[in-house]
Each structure stands twice: as C-alpha cells, then as structure tokens.
Amino acid sequence: MIASEWLYVMDDRNGNSNSGLHRVGQVPGAEISAMKKLLNRLLAFRGPMLIGIALTGFAFAVLLPGFQLAGRLDDTTAALRLVSEQRRQADVVAAALGALRDRLDSFGYVDEPLNEVRNSMAELDSLERTLNAATDLGGRFAVSASRPIRSSPELAADLVTFQATWQRLRLGLVPVVAFQGVPYADSEASGVQLNEGGRLLVQESRKAIVVARRDGAQMSAALGQIAAALEAQSTQLSAFLRLLMLVAFGGTLAVGASLTYYALARRRQALLLAEARLQTEGILQTVKEGLFLLDSKGHIGAAHSASMRRLFKRDPVAGLSLQELLAPIVPDRTLRTALRFVEILWSERTKENLVRSINPLQEVEVSFETGSGGQETRWLEFDFHRVRNDGKLSNLLVSVNDVTPRVRLGRELAELREKAQSQVDTLLGVLQVNPEQLRSFLADADTAMRMINAMLREPAKEEASLRGKLEAIFRQMHGIKGEASALGLTTVQSRAHEFEDALKALREQSSVSGGDFLTLAVRLDDLFSHLESLGDLVERFAQPVQAAAAPGDTGRGLFIVGAPRAVVDPGRAASGLIDTLDQLLQRVAGDRGKSARLVTNGLEVVPEPYRRAVKDIAVQAIRNSVVHGIEIPELRRIGGKAAAGTLTVQFCDEGAAGYRLIIEDDGAGLSLRRIREAAVERGILCAEDAARLDSKQLLPLLFRAGFSTHAVADEDAGRGVGMSLVAEIVKDLNGRLGISSGEGRYTRLSVVLPSLQRVQSVAVA
Amino acid sequence: MLKETEVRTFLDGAVHYFEVSARQPVAVGVPYLVTTGAPPVNDFTGVIAVSGKRKGVICFTAPRSMLMVLLMRMNESDTSEENMRDLVGEVANTISGNARRDFGRDFCISVPSIVASSAGPLSLPTEMRPVVIPLNWRTHSARLIVCLS
Amino acid sequence: MVMPPATLKLMIVDDSNIIRRRIERSQQIDSLDFIGSAANGVEALELFETTDPDVVTMDLTMPEMDGVECVERLVARKPSIRILVISALADKATAVEAIARGANGFLCKPFTDRQLNDALAELLQDG
Known part of the structure; x- marks a missing residue:
C-alpha cells in the first residue's frame, strides 16, 4: 500500500512542473504517464463491470434479435413449403375432374377421381386453416406457418384472395364430392347406362370443370403470390440473419480482444506495481534526497529515505515530530516559521499555489555539533507537498535537499573578496614604502578615484558617451595600478586589477547601460575604503608619537x-x-x-x-x-x-x-x-x-x-x-x-x- | 561597505516598481559615490531607516514634476504636495520591503519619513559612502540612494 | 466566474493615502462594496466595529499597530473575514506569519490593477 502511495505521489509531482520536483521525476518507476495511469485505473476498477455490460448489451442487441429472426425464418420456410406443396392442388382437382368425366363417359370406376378431389379439398381446407390460424397452435416457440402471414398485411391480403377463390371452387366441388355409390345402372335391356345419380353427377362435374378451370387458376395464382412473397421474406430474413451473424462475430471478437487486453493489462499493472514497489524501496534506500511523510499528528512515517539519517545525523528518524527533528539544528526563529508553515499546509483553507509561493524553508541554515566540540554548518532545502487520499489531505510529503555546495560556493566567493579586503600583508607592503612617497601615491590615487567618480556622475545617456566613460575610467585606474605596482602595494594593485577586469568585461558587452556601471561604483567604494585604511596605517607608522587623530575624522x-x-x-x-x-x-x-x-x-x-x-x-x-x-x-x-x-x-x-x-x-x-x-x-x-x-x-x-x-x-x-x-x-x-x-x-x-x-x-x- | 549584489537588489526593486506601477521602464543612469558632503536630493525624498542584519538608509528622491506624472500614471488625479510626499515614501518603502526577499526577515525597515529639499541637505551617516543611482524616467530624473554599513 | 450574489463589504487598510485610493479605484469585483479605509491597525479595528467588513486588504508596515497583529485581531473577532495582505515585504517568513495568523492571500507591492483584481477574485473564490 505504501508503494502505491509513493507511486501516486511521484506521479503527481511529474504532472506539476513546480519547484525542484523534477529530480524525483527522473526515477524510471515514476515515469508512468497520466494517460496510462488513467487507463490502468479504469481497467483495474471498472474493467470487469465494463465487460459485463458489453456482454449483456451484446446479448440484447445481437442474440435476441437473432433468435427472433431465426424463428421468423423457420415460420416463413414452413409456410413457403406448405404453400408450394399445395399450389398444385388446383391442377390435381382439374385433372381429377377431367378423369371423372372420362370415366363417366366410359362407365369407368369413378371413386378414384372422386377421392382425389376429396383429398385435394381436404388438403386445401387444411392449408386454409393453417395459414389463417389466428394463434400459434403449438405455442410461442413452435413453428407457425400462419405467423409470417399475420405479420405481413400484403400476405394477409393474398390469403384473403386465396380464401375467396378456394371457397368459390369449393362450392363448385361440393355437389360432385357429395355423390355416393355407383353412377351406373346395368339392365339387360339397355345395357350399362347412367342411373339418375350418374346423370346428376355428370351435370355437376361438368359445372365443376368450368368452375375449376376458372377459380382453380385464380386460386393457383393467389397461392403463387403468397409463395413469392414468402420467398422474398425468407430471402430478406436470411440476409438479416447473415448480417447479424457477422455483427455477432465482430462483437465476439471485440469482447474477446478486450478480455485478452484486460488480462494482459492486469498482468502488466501487477508487474509495474511490483517493479514500482521494488523501485520505491530502491529509491528510498539510494536517493540522495531526504524523503519522508508527515502524518496528521506531525510525525515522520516509517517509509522515509535512508539519506534522512545522513542529512539530519539522527537515527532513528521515523516517529520523530518535525519539531524534534529540527529543534536541535536550527535557530528558534526558523523553527517557529517552519512549524507555522506546516500548520498552514495542514489547513485546507490555504490554497496550494499560495502555500507553494510562501515556502520559507528553501535555504535553511542548520548546524550540527561535531564530535570534537566544533560546529558544522550546512544548508538544506525543504519542499512540501500535500498528499491526498480520496481527496482528503492524509500526509505531507517532504523532500529535503542538501544545497550546501551551492550556498557555500556563493558565500565563499563573497568571503574571498572580503578576505582580500582585509589582508594584513598590506602592512608589509606599506612598511617598505617611503612614507612621503606613499602619501603622495595615496593623494594621487585619491584624486584619480575622485576623477573616476566625477566621470561616473557625469550624466550620459547614449551608448557612445557611456563607452567613452569606460575608456577614460580605464586609463585612470590603469595609472593607479601602475603606481601601486611600482610601489609594491599588491593589495591596491590587485583591487585595481579587478576593477580593470570588470571594466573590460563591460567594454566587451555588446551594449552597456547605466546600471551595468554599478559594479564599478561598488569597487570604487571598496578602493576608497582600502586607501583610507592604508592612509591610517601610514600616518600611524610615520608619526607614532603624534598620532592623535580624532577617530571619526575620516x-x-x-x-x-x-x-x-x-x-x-x-x-x-x-x-x-x-x-x-x-x-x-x-x-x-x-x-x-x-x-x-x-x-x-x-x-x-x-x-x-x-x-x-x-x-x-x-x-x-x-x-x-x-x-x-x-x-x-x-x-x-x-x-x-x-x-x-x-x-x-x-x-x-x-x-x-x-x-x-x-x-x-x-x-x-x-x-x-x-x-x-x-x-x-x-x-x-x-x-x-x-x-x-x-x-x-x-x-x-x-x-x-x-x-x-x-x-x-x-x-x-x-x-x-x-x-x-x-x-x-x-x-x-x-x-x-x-x-x-x-x-x-x-x-x-x-x-x-x-x-x-x-x-x-x-x-x- | 557596499556589496554589489546588495545594491543591485535595491536597484532591481526600483526598476521593478516603475515597470509595474508606472507601466513604463526607467533608464538606469551610471551609479556614482558621494565622496564629499551631502548626497544630491530632489524636491522630495523618502527615507527608510534600515536596521537589523544591515544598518543604514535607503532613499528615493524625486522632483515634483516626476511625482506629478507618476501620480497621474497611477490614475491619481489629486497631485497635491501631500500625495507627492506620500508617493516618495511609498516608493522607498516598496523598494526596501522588496529587498527582504534577498536579505531575509532580519532586515528591518522603518516606516518612511519624508524630507523636502527645502528643509536643507540630507544628513546621512558620515562613516559611509552612499552610492547614488540616477533613475531617468521620461524627461525626469530621480535618484536611488543606498547607504549601508 | 460565479461570484457570491450577496454584496461583501470591503475595508482597505494602508498607511499610504494614494495606495488606499488606488485599491478603491482599481478593484472591479462586482460583489465588493467599499465601505471605508484606515491608515493603521488601530484605525482599522475602530472602523471594523462600526462597519463590520467582510473583506479586508491589509498593509503590513504601518505606524501604530502593524498589519500582522491587526490580521490576528480581525480574525479573532470575525472568523469568516477574508483578508488579502498587500505589502512590500517580500520575504517568505512574513507571508507565512500573516497567513498563519489568518490572512487568506498575499499580494506583493508593487502590483498592477490586474494582479489586484486576480488576487481579490481568488480570495473570494472558495469563500
């Protein structure tokens, strides 16, 4: 848990390009971009849910319609088969009626054609019943030939036409099929002859032939229409179903792919986390920076970088309060400010930007007692960061850097200069010079320096006149330097030399402005002071008895x-x-x-x-x-x-x-x-x-x-x-x-x- | 004893002030020392006494003409003498206060006191050599005087 | 930006008259209603008693009573008060002290009108 917290913190730092936080960002484990992080978080917490939703959606969007479509296709196919089979019944009836007439003419056996007509009628009645059924007889999931017709107004209209023609044909057929028995009478006298029923049958069958010719053709046409429509419907449904299959295939592939990716991502995330944990531990062990977490009670957490012990010369560090950590090494005033600042960090009242901008601990002087009773001074840079868990401020991440080399470098330069100003070997040089000559030099140098100051003071705005000043000042200072070197006054000589260097640097600038001359004014002040102290020296040594100058008389x-x-x-x-x-x-x-x-x-x-x-x-x-x-x-x-x-x-x-x-x-x-x-x-x-x-x-x-x-x-x-x-x-x-x-x-x-x-x-x- | 970085802190403060408040930069003139007598002053001088880490005086001195234009640049229509005095004090205070960024909190500054040139020469601590930095703004010229031990 | 609909009373504290007038003139936050200014901490506390301001701009270096102390006293009397410190003191320890005593923002002099308005807007934003 700690590891992921660190990881989060570091990431956050990466995102904010604020003050000195980049060092941590260079650690490889922390280089997880915000995008990846987002994706990983999404997958970690929402992945299974998302896939569940996708699957359900898929079922609803593809499988159910597919099931329905398949059912419809079955129905249509059944209806089509039925209609196609029964379409020939009109011809069968016509043929049977023709056979009946022929048999009657030749006194043949009539039951056979009559039965054929009866059969066809039964088939057609059954067809009509099947197609016209108002409900699915076999239940919701059974195949129902009537369903496609019910669901299509066109087919329903065709069905009505079929029914009408069939009923008309039927009316014509009923008297024929009503005949029972034998239509012939056999007598010795006249041989075989039609009996009364036979004669009636002949009449009726002739009428029926006319009807069958007319209405049978119409009925056939109506059934053809129905068949054609059903076929079209069937083709359409098949196309739909194919399409749906394709979609289903694609969807399956997608779900499969995301499942695979999810699995891989999970694996990678687990790897990354493991790696990060390792790295976090590695970082804490090896990083030069002091890193620690402050909890809400102001105590340092157990997870801190090993260098904390080195930076603060304390062990253990964990469990200490910030006050305990700092009190022995900083002045009270700094400590107070630091604690004040941490108070502000904890209060949510103050915004992050404001807090950042007022961090007073960017260069804190700390001093440690060394074993030998001496003092060691170092400078530390503190950086504070609020750590939030679920939006709530949970910890402060503090990073501490030793900036001693940086600070010391700056101070050493300044000290070096100051030291040069108070070099005591001045005395040696002064003592070797004839006092009169020295006085004379000091007076000359003083005059030259006043001239330099007068040149500085002279108003000049244009570049050319500023450059002119540089030249004139250079010659004056060069004169001082020459005389000082002739007299062996190395301290004056080195100052004059530094002055010349500063001047040369100005001369080499592509453009000079008034402010650039500040360095000359300050160095001139230093030279004035130095020559004054030389003057004091020369008077003291030249006139040891009468040296009664008023101290403030400068x-x-x-x-x-x-x-x-x-x-x-x-x-x-x-x-x-x-x-x-x-x-x-x-x-x-x-x-x-x-x-x-x-x-x-x-x-x-x-x-x-x-x-x-x-x-x-x-x-x-x-x-x-x-x-x-x-x-x-x-x-x-x-x-x-x-x-x-x-x-x-x-x-x-x-x-x-x-x-x-x-x-x-x-x-x-x-x-x-x-x-x-x-x-x-x-x-x-x-x-x-x-x-x-x-x-x-x-x-x-x-x-x-x-x-x-x-x-x-x-x-x-x-x-x-x-x-x-x-x-x-x-x-x-x-x-x-x-x-x-x-x-x-x-x-x-x-x-x-x-x-x-x-x-x-x-x-x- | 003047240190360049320190004097520059004040100079930067002055330049910044003009950039922000007058929305027009100053041209910094060539700085020079006051080796004899009192430093040159204009009509009004805002004087801040410095104590603590460093001791001395920071002055901003400017002529009426400049203060009047500055006030107008700040949309202040009341260019009375009272406001001119207020302004030199505020400038001196801002420059000195800003310097705490570099000097730290132990650099203590007083509330400004205002001296008119009619009251005579400015008396500064005699053991220091003040540095005078001309600040040329438009056609006017003011001065920043840094006098630090 | 959505400002609280109710008007908030603004008090300006600075020992410089021109700065007081400038803040009054330059602030353009609709919801702020200027109700008066004071030249030092003591005056500010007196004005607070009679006018009950909601928002304060506060200088730090002032005669009589300095701004840091005044911030603390104002916050003690009215915890909901929002204070923007406007000072030339550019060191961080001063800012920390002012904010620890209850100030809500810090603006360093010199400032532009825009910086002033941004600072005031930020001051009121999460109020």
Whole structure:
C-alpha cells in the first residue's frame, strides 16, 4: 500500500512542473504517464463491470434479435413449403375432374377421381386453416406457418384472395364430392347406362370443370403470390440473419480482444506495481534526497529515505515530530516559521499555489555539533507537498535537499573578496614604502578615484558617451595600478586589477547601460575604503608619537575634506607635497616632450584641513598647464621664452578673507577661439552663440564637466574632467574660483578658500 | 561597505516598481559615490531607516514634476504636495520591503519619513559612502540612494 | 466566474493615502462594496466595529499597530473575514506569519490593477 502511495505521489509531482520536483521525476518507476495511469485505473476498477455490460448489451442487441429472426425464418420456410406443396392442388382437382368425366363417359370406376378431389379439398381446407390460424397452435416457440402471414398485411391480403377463390371452387366441388355409390345402372335391356345419380353427377362435374378451370387458376395464382412473397421474406430474413451473424462475430471478437487486453493489462499493472514497489524501496534506500511523510499528528512515517539519517545525523528518524527533528539544528526563529508553515499546509483553507509561493524553508541554515566540540554548518532545502487520499489531505510529503555546495560556493566567493579586503600583508607592503612617497601615491590615487567618480556622475545617456566613460575610467585606474605596482602595494594593485577586469568585461558587452556601471561604483567604494585604511596605517607608522587623530575624522564630510588622519609636521607635509607635484610635473612634461620647472611658495602654511584639497587642485592644474599651457621648447624659443616653462604654485593666508591658492604657468594662455570651437563641437553652444560670447562668459565652460579642448583623450587630458573636479572641490569647500589668461603669456588659476573659523561656524549653524 | 549584489537588489526593486506601477521602464543612469558632503536630493525624498542584519538608509528622491506624472500614471488625479510626499515614501518603502526577499526577515525597515529639499541637505551617516543611482524616467530624473554599513 | 450574489463589504487598510485610493479605484469585483479605509491597525479595528467588513486588504508596515497583529485581531473577532495582505515585504517568513495568523492571500507591492483584481477574485473564490 505504501508503494502505491509513493507511486501516486511521484506521479503527481511529474504532472506539476513546480519547484525542484523534477529530480524525483527522473526515477524510471515514476515515469508512468497520466494517460496510462488513467487507463490502468479504469481497467483495474471498472474493467470487469465494463465487460459485463458489453456482454449483456451484446446479448440484447445481437442474440435476441437473432433468435427472433431465426424463428421468423423457420415460420416463413414452413409456410413457403406448405404453400408450394399445395399450389398444385388446383391442377390435381382439374385433372381429377377431367378423369371423372372420362370415366363417366366410359362407365369407368369413378371413386378414384372422386377421392382425389376429396383429398385435394381436404388438403386445401387444411392449408386454409393453417395459414389463417389466428394463434400459434403449438405455442410461442413452435413453428407457425400462419405467423409470417399475420405479420405481413400484403400476405394477409393474398390469403384473403386465396380464401375467396378456394371457397368459390369449393362450392363448385361440393355437389360432385357429395355423390355416393355407383353412377351406373346395368339392365339387360339397355345395357350399362347412367342411373339418375350418374346423370346428376355428370351435370355437376361438368359445372365443376368450368368452375375449376376458372377459380382453380385464380386460386393457383393467389397461392403463387403468397409463395413469392414468402420467398422474398425468407430471402430478406436470411440476409438479416447473415448480417447479424457477422455483427455477432465482430462483437465476439471485440469482447474477446478486450478480455485478452484486460488480462494482459492486469498482468502488466501487477508487474509495474511490483517493479514500482521494488523501485520505491530502491529509491528510498539510494536517493540522495531526504524523503519522508508527515502524518496528521506531525510525525515522520516509517517509509522515509535512508539519506534522512545522513542529512539530519539522527537515527532513528521515523516517529520523530518535525519539531524534534529540527529543534536541535536550527535557530528558534526558523523553527517557529517552519512549524507555522506546516500548520498552514495542514489547513485546507490555504490554497496550494499560495502555500507553494510562501515556502520559507528553501535555504535553511542548520548546524550540527561535531564530535570534537566544533560546529558544522550546512544548508538544506525543504519542499512540501500535500498528499491526498480520496481527496482528503492524509500526509505531507517532504523532500529535503542538501544545497550546501551551492550556498557555500556563493558565500565563499563573497568571503574571498572580503578576505582580500582585509589582508594584513598590506602592512608589509606599506612598511617598505617611503612614507612621503606613499602619501603622495595615496593623494594621487585619491584624486584619480575622485576623477573616476566625477566621470561616473557625469550624466550620459547614449551608448557612445557611456563607452567613452569606460575608456577614460580605464586609463585612470590603469595609472593607479601602475603606481601601486611600482610601489609594491599588491593589495591596491590587485583591487585595481579587478576593477580593470570588470571594466573590460563591460567594454566587451555588446551594449552597456547605466546600471551595468554599478559594479564599478561598488569597487570604487571598496578602493576608497582600502586607501583610507592604508592612509591610517601610514600616518600611524610615520608619526607614532603624534598620532592623535580624532577617530571619526575620516577625511569626508562637509568641512573636513582633505584632512589627513594625523597631525603632520607642516614642513614635512609641504616637502612631500612639493615632491609629488614636481614628480607629476616632470612626468607629464616628459611624456609630451616639454620641459618645465616648479616654483612653490607658502605651501608650508597650508592648514591641515585644506592640505588634500590644495594638493588635488594643484595636481589637476599642473596637468592642465602642462598639457594646454606650456608650449614645446621649439615654440617657446620662437616666442622668445626660456625652453623650460615655469609653473608657480603659491599659497597665502589672507586672514579673515581666507586663503588664496594661485597656480600660474607662463605658457600660451587660453585660446578663446579653441574654447569656442570645442563648445560648438561638443554641442554645448551653437556657432552663433559661441561667436557672440565674451571671455567672461566663455571661461566658465572650462570648469564644466566633460568639456575639453583636447580632441583625443589620454591619461592626462582630454576627458574634460580635471578642471570640473577642481570646481567641485572648491564648491564643496564653499570657496571661489577664478581663471585669467594673457594670450601667449600666462594662465592663472586662482582659488579662494574660506577661513577655517568661518567654515566651522557654518558647520555649527 | 557596499556589496554589489546588495545594491543591485535595491536597484532591481526600483526598476521593478516603475515597470509595474508606472507601466513604463526607467533608464538606469551610471551609479556614482558621494565622496564629499551631502548626497544630491530632489524636491522630495523618502527615507527608510534600515536596521537589523544591515544598518543604514535607503532613499528615493524625486522632483515634483516626476511625482506629478507618476501620480497621474497611477490614475491619481489629486497631485497635491501631500500625495507627492506620500508617493516618495511609498516608493522607498516598496523598494526596501522588496529587498527582504534577498536579505531575509532580519532586515528591518522603518516606516518612511519624508524630507523636502527645502528643509536643507540630507544628513546621512558620515562613516559611509552612499552610492547614488540616477533613475531617468521620461524627461525626469530621480535618484536611488543606498547607504549601508 | 460565479461570484457570491450577496454584496461583501470591503475595508482597505494602508498607511499610504494614494495606495488606499488606488485599491478603491482599481478593484472591479462586482460583489465588493467599499465601505471605508484606515491608515493603521488601530484605525482599522475602530472602523471594523462600526462597519463590520467582510473583506479586508491589509498593509503590513504601518505606524501604530502593524498589519500582522491587526490580521490576528480581525480574525479573532470575525472568523469568516477574508483578508488579502498587500505589502512590500517580500520575504517568505512574513507571508507565512500573516497567513498563519489568518490572512487568506498575499499580494506583493508593487502590483498592477490586474494582479489586484486576480488576487481579490481568488480570495473570494472558495469563500
């Protein structure tokens, strides 16, 4: 019984293509299609009854009519034989009458023809009686010649004709056959002569001959009609009977065939059941899935898969309640939800679909104590199925799968990444790097990352501009990666590398949309965090004594942008900054075949909270000056300038007015023509507007994100990001920004940052 | 510390919201970080505080113009300020609530609080770097701000 | 679809005014007769006392009294009441809890008008 129950359950699962049930469906014994199942059920329960009904129907539809038909055919044949036999009586009478006349003429013996007439009359009377009989004399089942005639109006009419002619003939014959004795008188005198009776006989027989000639022929004709009709009827009946026989034959074959099929199906079903039972047992023994039935009292049935013991590390499992099974291995909260859910499953109130959709146990974390006192964590997937017997909910079939590998794979990946983020060998790398160089790198990297973020933020909708972003971001990140590898900062390098990989993957996509960039933003966040922690490290080790940074001082927030994490000696900080700027200047200039020297003034008075901002601004401005301002040596010589350009970075404290940062180069100055051209090219202005605007209106365009007069983007220019980044930093600090230029002579960037007291008072307000 | 799959959960929720409620998809803009200062906000911002498994804030911020059209798309003829505030809160609530599908029940969300841009910049926990995801819908632009520890 | 001929009284509970109005406007079940809405669990119980609704749509995240508790109290007062939970909380444990406490259906926000009507129709189908 259990076996068939399982079979049913599995079949049912096959039919429902719902959640994770296919695994069971692959078991061969369960592959009984719904059709076959239906047929088998039909045969199992209704087969004998159906065959009984078929047989009864057959009897009624074929055998009874056949019996009747056969009876009718007998009757008809009897009648036909009778009529055919008696048809000649008219001739017999005519012949007998002729013989009588001849005998009378020759004084022959008359009794013989007279007796023949009498005989014929008796035969014909008997015929008439037989055919005209109102009832079947011999009973219902005896052969009755009158029955076909009674049942046919045509034959009845023919019979009436026969009767009429026969009665007329009979009337003519009666005086003849009434004669008795000898018709002759023998006397010596006259010899043999007809006596008086003889003379009368002669008269009567002459009359009878006339009558017989007339009515006998008619009677014969009437009997012929009856015979013909009977024959036709007989032929028809025979045909019917043959047909019926054929039907009966077919029917017999069909019943026989279905009986055979039924027997075979029964046998096959028995085989299948036996096989299924074997397989069910086999499945329960071998299936990796945990399978068990919960009864209405919430207990696990005896028929459960062997793997239950392995999955739950319990033996025996049968007889336990679900609560007992789960309580030791899941948190209370999960247990409560599970029991709640099972309650819902038992209440018929909640529909199957709803129940399915809310199964909360699809990934349950379970933990077992291992022998050595440790904990083993696994993840199980539970699937519940209502089992009905005769429409009534009888059990819950529960399948349990160990999905640990799947879950673990996902978590391992995440953990791996997290681990990479907290790798401690960072320290080793950091300690080997000169602190100033490291600070400089961190500042550069920070700037580059801010640029990347600014590029992300820059609105872009078209595919082309999104792809443009990818390219620009790639170059920035590549720069960070290169510097990190040069310094041996493997943790930064690997992050930058992963970032590049993600970026390359995006680049290879056939189409990119904004959402695809999420992975970059998240990785950028990770890099920011990582560089911040590196910054913490470097400050802690570079300045062990003075490390008095406020713990919450993370370098972000409204008024503490750029704040380093420790109090740094201003002189050292300045020299680090100057080195960084000079390195940058030399590298960018070298890359472009230009030559330049750096002159700084007042950088040691940059207050701590502005140090990073000053550096970020200076880095961008220097890049910009070298790329756009300072000419190649040949050009400079033609212009009467020194071959090497000069870049001046000045910082001064103007008291209540705040701080002023001036970055100036002695290059070509800004070209309004090129700004106009670029503005038109980039669709920011139309040609007429561009021509109309003056320098005051044109110059602010330089601080607009995405604006660059450089046609091709490379590592240092062309993305139109650098100056917009400057503008943004200044804006964040509530500072002011100005740019001025003398064509062929200089470009001067001037930044005013508010005094720190003012900033703080704003913050307090 | 942002995790991509987690942020994506919220983003998917937002995309789904527009698909179902506005019957018109949003174009997701390029996400970026807020590295300095307060995140950019529009006229109204629905803020959901997250506690439990993760801590932080989920915001949906949108301009009046967009909220008005959204309300109209939802057959709501009353486009009063009251209803606009209601809507940003509902969107933020739906996006956060849907995230429980992935975060589970220990991801607790507050009832929404609504902040108008006129009340000043949004102050978010300073130790986190929020990610801003622009949501462009028709000609309007809203933002989803995810700020999680 | 054959609906019960008698009209059933519908109460809408959601802290969002626009959601309340939307459900009221969008539901097109002939046998449902909207009788009022409430913005939280406490209001819902008060409205229940005066109007005796047969069908309720119930938000879960609400101030004052949340939806799960409200479901339980409504079912305790009127076991035949039919409650469709309409919530943004998409985790299964929440759905299980709401249904275990007596809710009859669960619809996740955001929803289309059609989803709403299908859910309501299903809610009433075997009632």
